[in-house]
Structures are given as structure tokens and as C-alpha cells.
């Protein structure tokens with residue numbers, strides 16, 4: 295039986311493992327910490343890029359494939375794990391996109407999304423929690439009713455449980471340090487707990503992917519981008535929709551909790567949270583939904599996104615080492631685009647027809663560098 299090692303048990307590593315094990319491959323995941331405890335745990339779980347018209351077609355193609363297939367996948371995971379990832383099709387409201395409206399409308403038409411202007415009473419019924427005193431009576435906002443969201447910690451816990459039931463081995467607290475190479479072929483992974491052998495190896499190490507590769511090979515342009523989030527212990531009905539305004543968004547969960555995110559910070563692998571950001575996020579949350587000032591902040595946290603310059607992930611075989619594959623660099627959109635990126639990688643590993651044209655995602659010479667520290671992401675999307 296073909297044996298594949300995946301480095302990293304985030305959403306990308308685990309969704310890749312699901313497809314491979316279902317195709318009859320023997321899969322081991324090597325995880326330096328605990329499964330699903332990094333970026334994939336920390337995120338908002340919105341199944342859409344924010345301001346999707348700002349992204350290139352390669353991101354859009356993966357996102358659309360994911361949006362089509364998520365409801366079915368989430369039901370499969372729920373039934374086979376006993377854990378509900380709490381998918382809700384809450385829709386997404388954009389409050390202030392006047393400057394980009396034309397671009398947004400053209401993009402939505404080209405990609406066939408429902409994107410409706412709403413105002414007045416219609417808006418009140420869609421999201422009664424907004425601050426209507428700050429709106430002109432004729433102010434329009436834009437609504438995409440089909441966008442859904444999942445609760446990340448539940449999704450990754452459910453995925454882990456499902457994979458264990460499918461027979462995937464997850465070696466936690468085991469760090470991949472380097473690769474075992476014979477001639478020009480990859481034979482396995484050297485970890486701090488010993489050697490693991492396989493026919494192929496997939497690096498799905500999120501923000502850490504370039505750090506692992508750059509010691510030995512040309513690396514993808516991936517660097518950590520911190521995002522701080524907070525959650526209010528609110529009640530059901532305080533907010534009904536995902537609402538996006540000036541780069542900040544609120545996400546209503548099934549039990550009434552409301553998540554508010556998120557910062558974009560460029561300071562290496564540091565995951566500390568700060569009081570300044572806490573205050574700023576609380577202010578922004580109450581600006582968008584005034585009733586949130588009546589509820590306590592239950593928790594503040596940060597995660598490290600696998601930042602890449604244009605948000606286009608690296609999917610494919612490494613040009614310098616046969617049998618070494620990569621699926622990383624999903625930046626702000628690993629949940630929404632991850633499902634398709636994993637399918638695309640598995641199509642390559644198993645020699646199947648690709649779900650989308652694979653070229654834009656490949657590890658070409660121009661997409662690889664010798665030192666990931668040279669990357670400047672400060673103008674990133």
C-alpha cells in the first residue's frame with residue numbers, strides 16, 4: 295500500500311489526509327504540537343474571502359469550489375465524528391464599500407454571485423442589530439446571502455476524530471526536522487522522535503512551512519501574519535449575519551457568542567495578545583453592533599496565518615526533490631480555499647484529472663526563494 299507522510303495537522307494537513315485515506319493510502323501525520331491548535335483553530339471560519347474582488351482568479355476558483363462542496367463535507371464530518379462543526383449560512387453584509395463598489399459589482403457578475411443592495415426596512419429585517427442612528431435613511435449596504443461559516447475549533451476537533459476513526463495515525467508533539475534522501479529521491483522525514491519512512495511527503499506546515507524547507511531547499515514565500523481575535527459571550531439574536539466594516543468583522547455563532555476580528559500584524563512567530571488591540575476590537579465591535587457593549591469579552595487570542603504575497607497557495611511537487619510535495623500559503627483564506635487546494639494536491643499525488651487548472655499554484659522557480667526572511671508582506675491583501 296502506498297504510504298504518505300503529511301507534516302502538519304492543521305486544516306490543510308487533515309483535509310489532505312481525509313482524501314488520501316479514503317483513496318486507500320496509508321497516511322501518517324506528523325505534528326509538532328497538537329492537531330488543529332494553530333491557525334486553523336484561531337480563525338473566523340468564514341467560507342468566503344473578505345472583499346473577494348480584491349483577489350486574483352486562482353484564489354476565486356479555489357474559493358468557489360470550496361463554497362460549493364462545504365455543506366456536504368461538513369455533514370460527512372459531523373456524521374462520522376459525532377462533533378457538529380456548526381455550519382450556518384448566515385450571509386455576509388458589507389457596510390461601507392462605496393470606494394470599491396463598481397469593482398465589486400463587476401466581480402460578482404463575472405463570478406455569478408448573488409450580491410444585493412439593501413436599505414431601510416429590508417436591512418432592518420436582515421440585521422436588526424446594526425446602529426441605524428449612524429446611517430442615512432437611504433444608505434445602501436451590500437448583502438451576499440449564500441455565504442456560510444463554521445466554528446473553527448469544532449471543525450478541527452471533528453476532523454481529527456474522523457481521521458482517527460478512518461485509521462490515520464497522528465503523531466503529535468513530533469517535530470519534522472529534515473528529510474531522509476537517497477540519491478535524488480525522498481525516502482522519509484527525520485523528526486525529534488526518530489525517522490519515519492514513506493513513498494511521498496506532503497508539507498502542510500502552515501506559517502512554518504518555509505522555515506522547515508529553507509534550510510535544505512528553495513522555499514516558498516510564506517511568512518507568519520498574526521491575527522488577534524476576541525469573542526463576546528452574547529445571546530442568540532444579538533447579531534444574525536456576518537457583518538464586515540472597515541476591515542473588521544463580527545461573526546454570530548449558533549449559541550449566541552459573537553467573534554470579532556481581526557488584526558494583520560507582521561512580527562515573526564509571536565502569538566502574544568495585547569491590551570491595545572483588545573480595546574480597539576471592543577470599540578469596533580460596538581461601533582458595528584451597539585448591543586455588544588452589554589456583554590463581556592470571554593476570550594482574546596491570536597493565530598499565525600501562513601502569509602503569502604498574493605494569497606495564492608503553493609500546491610505541487612518541489613522542483614528540487616522528487617516525492618516532496620507542498621500545500622501551504624493559504625494566508626487569510628485557508629478554510630474557504632483549503633478544501634479545493636487539498637483536492638488539487640491529491641489529484642496530483644494520485645494522477646487524477648485536476649479539479650481546476652493547476653499551473654498558477656505550482657512551485658515554479660519564480661515562486662521560490664532562497665531565504666523567506668526577504669519577503670515583504672506589508673502590502674499584502
Ligand SMILES: Cc1cc2nc3c(=O)[nH]c(=O)nc-3n(C[C@H](O)[C@H](O)[C@H](O)COP(=O)(O)OP(=O)(O)OC[C@H]3O[C@@H](n4cnc5c(N)ncnc54)[C@H](O)[C@@H]3O)c2cc1C
Pocket residue numbers: 301302303304305306307324325326327328329330331332333334335336337338339340341342468469470471498499500501502503506520521522523555556596597598599600622623624625626627628629630631
Ligand atoms: C485570526 C485569523 C482569522 C482567520 N479567519 C479565516 C476565515 O474566516 N476564513 C478562512 O478561510 N480562513 C481564515 N483564516 C486563515 C486560516 O485559518 C488559515 O489559512 C489556515 O488555518 C491555514 O491552515 P494550515 O493547516 O496551513 O495551517 P495551521 O492550522 O497553522 O497548521 C499547520 C500545522 O503544521 C504544524 N507544523 C508546522 N511545522 C511543523 C514541523 N516542522 N513538524 C511538525 N508539525 C509542524 C503546526 O504546528 C500546525 O499545527 C484566519 C486565520 C487567522 C489567524
